[in-house]
Amino acid sequence: MPRVQSIQMRVLLWGWGVLIVGLAVAFWRYSASLDEETARDFERETLTRLDTVQWLLDRGGPFKEPRDRQDFLHTLANNMGMRITLIQGASVLADSSRAFDDLAKMDDHTGRPEVAAALGGELGKATRHSATLDRDMIYMARKLSTPEGQPETVLRLAAPVNQVRMHMQRMRWALLAAVIPLLLGSGILLYLLSRTITAGIAQFTEAAQAIGEGDYRRRILFYPAAEFQPLAEAINRMAKKIKKNVKVIENQRGELWAMFEGMTEGVMVLDTGGRILHVNPALSAIFPRAQEFIGRAPLEATMSLEIQNLVDTLMAGETTEPVSRQIELKDRHCAEMTVVPFRDHKFRPRVILIFHDTSEQKRVERVLRDFVANASHQLRTPLTSIRGYAETLLDAPPTDEAKRREFLDIIRANAVHMSKVIAGMFALAKSESGGKRPKDLDASVPQALEHALMNSTFAAQEKDITLAVEALPEDLPHVAADPDGLLQIADNLLDNAIKYSPQGSSVRITAHSDGQSVTLRFTDQGPGISEEDQKRVFERFFRADNNDVDGAGSAGLGLAICRHIARNYGGEVWVDSPADKNTASGSTFSVRLPVA
Ligand code: ADP
Numbered sequence: 001m002p003r004v005q006s007i008q009m010r011v012l013l014w015g016w017g018v019l020i021v022g023l024a025v026a027f028w029r030y031s032a033s034l035d036e037e038t039a040r041d042f043e044r045e046t047l048t049r050l051d052t053v054q055w056l057l058d059r060g061g062p063f064k065e066p067r068d069r070q071d072f073l074h075t076l077a078n079n080m081g082m083r084i085t086l087i088q089g090a091s092v093l094a095d096s097s098r099a100f101d102d103l104a105k106m107d108d109h110t111g112r113p114e115v116a117a118a119l120g121g122e123l124g125k126a127t128r129h130s131a132t133l134d135r136d137m138i139y140m141a142r143k144l145s146t147p148e149g150q151p152e153t154v155l156r157l158a159a160p161v162n163q164v165r166m167h168m169q170r171m172r173w174a175l176l177a178a179v180i181p182l183l184l185g186s187g188i189l190l191y192l193l194s195r196t197i198t199a200g201i202a203q204f205t206e207a208a209q210a211i212g213e214g215d216y217r218r219r220i221l222f223y224p225a226a227e228f229q230p231l232a233e234a235i236n237r238m239a240k241k242i243k244k245n246v247k248v249i250e251n252q253r254g255e256l257w258a259m260f261e262g263m264t265e266g267v268m269v270l271d272t273g274g275r276i277l278h279v280n281p282a283l284s285a286i287f288p289r290a291q292e293f294i295g296r297a298p299l300e301a302t303m304s305l306e307i308q309n310l311v312d313t314l315m316a317g318e319t320t321e322p323v324s325r326q327i328e329l330k331d332r333h334c335a336e337m338t339v340v341p342f343r344d345h346k347f348r349p350r351v352i353l354i355f356h357d358t359s360e361q362k363r364v365e366r367v368l369r370d371f372v373a374n375a376s377h378q379l380r381t382p383l384t385s386i387r388g389y390a391e392t393l394l395d396a397p398p399t400d401e402a403k404r405r406e407f408l409d410i411i412r413a414n415a416v417h418m419s420k421v422i423a424g425m426f427a428l429a430k431s432e433s434g435g436k437r438p439k440d441l442d443a444s445v446p447q448a449l450e451h452a453l454m455n456s457t458f459a460a461q462e463k464d465i466t467l468a469v470e471a472l473p474e475d476l477p478h479v480a481a482d483p484d485g486l487l488q489i490a491d492n493l494l495d496n497a498i499k500y501s502p503q504g505s506s507v508r509i510t511a512h513s514d515g516q517s518v519t520l521r522f523t524d525q526g527p528g529i530s531e532e533d534q535k536r537v538f539e540r541f542f543r544a545d546n547n548d549v550d551g552a553g554s555a556g557l558g559l560a561i562c563r564h565i566a567r568n569y570g571g572e573v574w575v576d577s578p579a580d581k582n583t584a585s586g587s588t589f590s591v592r593l594p595v596a
Contacts, residue, residue, distance in 0.1 A: 089151030
């Protein structure tokens with residue numbers, strides 16, 4: 001910043017400058033007129049003296065001797081303080097500054113300018129160095145009236161120049177003596193004036209600084225001069241307005257922040273460099289550690305090149321409209337992302353990313369779609385069968401009673417199958433729509449097992465199957481599952497083990513914990529499951545052909561339900577087959593659930 005001179009200094013310099021120039025002009029004008037006046041005074045005085053000397057010469061004369069005239073003039077000159085010369089023709093008759101005897105040696109004075117002018121009938125005037133007196137002199141000469149026939153006579157008076165100059169000098173000094181106190185006095189006055197101004201400015205500066213630092217209540221109530229009033233009022237008005245605007249901004253900021261924090265949509269605000277500036281809590285549900293990526297690129301927080309590319313495009317200012325995209329995230333999560341571009345106060349492009357988690361919505365849609373598709377597919381075959389046999393019974397009923405009963409049995413078996421399919425589909429839909437893992441899950445494994453064994457007693461007895469429960473560890477912890485869900489898994493696995501076991505075999509049931517989770521195993525002596533089918537038995541409606549022991553009653557949904565329920569609790573279900581390596585037969589279905 002260039003160096004700016006203080007107002008105090010400027011007022012002083014300008015004030016003094018103007019005063020000095022003014023005084024100098026006045027002084028110059030005055031001393032010029034003083035010079036003229038002095039010269040005129042001198043001239044007037046000399047003229048009077050010329051008259052006086054002429055008159056005295058007339059009175060004093062006629063002189064008997066030339067020496068008398070010289071003496072007379074000498075006395076006169078001494079009294080008047082001037083040099084008096086009387087010139088006649090080419091000779092000097094008398095001269096007050098020379099001895100009488102020297103007069104004859106004096107030059108011809110007719111050539112002197114003042115004498116020449118006087119001889120011409122004018123008043124002769126000249127200023128020059130006098131060789132006789134060796135100093136600068138002012139001469140004035142006038143022609144005297146002389147009798148006819150006599151050479152013309154000129155009377156000349158001379159005074160030293162110094163005398164006049166000294167007079168003028170004295171006048172100048174007197175003037176200067178008056179100017180110095182004037183300058184000093186004006187200096188003090190100017191200083192006091194400028195101090196008033198600077199004190200006023202300092203007060204305004206202080207108030208403006210206080211307002212700038214947030215003291216919006218600050219007002220200027222006193223100011224040093226009336227000229228400051230508009231400025232004081234303007235600053236006061238400005239402070240009032242700023243206070244009002246700041247209040248509005250703070251309220252809006254509070255509202256926006258509450259909205260930002262409370263939104264169910266995840267929001268990511270980027271700065272002008274495309275780095276993450278703010279994230280709201282909802283974003284953590286979509287990108288778990290988003291908070292840790294403040295100041296980094298969106299790519300690092302989202303691990304999505306698609307998002308980063310979109311952000312880059314919008315940051316380049318190529319489009320001003322919001323852009324929405326469906327994005328796939330990890331673990332079957334998906335979200336609808338809207339990138340909103342905007343311009344900041346310096347017109348630089350910036351963007352805000354809004355994420356709406358659509359996973360749940362998509363999942364429900366998928367469940368519903370699958371449910372409808374599966375239901376129609378699974379119910380079509382038994383329904384066609386029921387319809388066919390019912391129509392046969394109505395239109396052409398067989399005469400044979402046994403045949404009629406067989407048809408009715410088929411209809412009933414299909415109806416039973418349909419109700420099983422429907423019940424299974426509802427159970428599956430229920431387990432899928434359970435969605436997130438509920439809180440406060442706690443289930444006792446021995447209790448669930450006891451319940452499941454009771455439910456299977458009849459089926460086991462029918463096939464003479466032994467249900468062997470190995471002694472459960474006493475400190476077996478509870479699992480983080482809903483008791484109904486756990487029972488549903490145990491029921492299904494035990495039901496399958498009995499269903500696919502040969503007559504008179506046994507099903508072994510074990511449970512153990514590693515501290516983190518509890519694993520339940522159901523081992524049967526059935527035919528086992530081929531390696532290829534092992535991967536597919538947990539798919540809905542999958543049924544291995546060779547295991548079709550109870551085709552009419554099986555829906556192929558039991559294991560799919562078990563897997564869904566177990567995964568909802570953070571657990572897993574799997575199969576190991578053969579269960580017995582030696583005989584290469586049997587299957588072990590296991591379920592592992594986390595400890596509560
Ligand atoms: P469902 O038993 O109703 O057919 P599941 O989903 O329970 O349906 O089982 C799917 C398929 O897995 C069955 O059809 C069967 O082929 C096979 N499976 C299930 N449990 C066993 C088991 N213990 N031993 C042999 N195969 C089994």
